[in-house]
Amino acid sequence: MRVVAGTARRLPLKTPKGADTRPTTDRIKETLFNILQTDIPDCVFVDLFSGSGGIGIEALSRGARKAYFVDSSSEAAACITENLRFTRLEQSGVVLKRDVFAGLYEIREPRVDLIFMDPPYGKGLERQTLEQLRNMRYVDQDTMIIVEAALATDFSYLLEIGYTISREKIYKTNKHVFIRTGEDAS
Numbered sequence: 461m462r463v464v465a466g467t468a469r470r471l472p473l474k475t476p477k478g479a480d481t482r483p484t485t486d487r488i489k490e491t492l493f494n495i496l497q498t499d500i501p502d503c504v505f506v507d508l509f510s511g512s513g514g515i516g517i518e519a520l521s522r523g524a525r526k527a528y529f530v531d532s533s534s535e536a537a538a539c540i541t542e543n544l545r546f547t548r549l550e551q552s553g554v555v556l557k558r559d560v561f562a563g564l565y566e567i568r569e570p571r572v573d574l575i576f577m578d579p580p581y582g583k584g585l586e587r588q589t590l591e592q593l594r595n596m597r598y599v600d601q602d603t604m605i606i607v608e609a610a611l612a613t614d615f616s617y618l619l620e621i622g623y624t625i626s627r628e629k630i631y632k633t634n635k636h637v638f639i640r641t642g643e644d645a646s
Contacts, residue, residue: 466521503573513540530563
């Protein structure tokens with residue numbers, strides 16, 4: 461796994477050992493950031509269930525002003541810290557070694573532009589996280605939330621909890637769902 465583009469382009473990233481982390485492949489990461497390219501410069505980016513931190517580091521490399529990394533694993537937090545140092549992006553990254561639900565309360569921003577989450581599949585964490593995000597003061601109608609999920613993950617509940625899908629990108633084994641709050645989610 462490596463940084464695809466930007467100031468840290470081509471630099472390799474470490475990943476935590478074990479099967480608890482599923483790093484996003486370089487090809488899928490490149491597709492995602494091609495979609496987000498105009499939203500990244502000077503944005504505040506949040507990487508939830510961040511594992512190696514590869515998505516948030518890619519955002520920083522491409523010009524994000526700040527990135528928060530939230531993961532409860534000590535090994536993941538250490539790996540993210542090491543990757544930030546290696547890519548020389550540590551000044552713009554904030555690593556929160558916390559459960560995502562506690563970590564969301566530690567983000568100290570008036571507004572967050574992009575939130576990416578890649579929770580463990582099949583545990584219903586997508587809905588729980590989205591429900592909590594509805595109550596965060598830094599999430600508004602302009603905040604884009606991107607969920608990486610298994611192909612079979614059902615998002616039919618989104619309207620019921622105040623979200624709409626603005627885009628969906630399907631890959632061979634998973635998908636990215638681009639979500640906005642409320643009726644202005646176009």
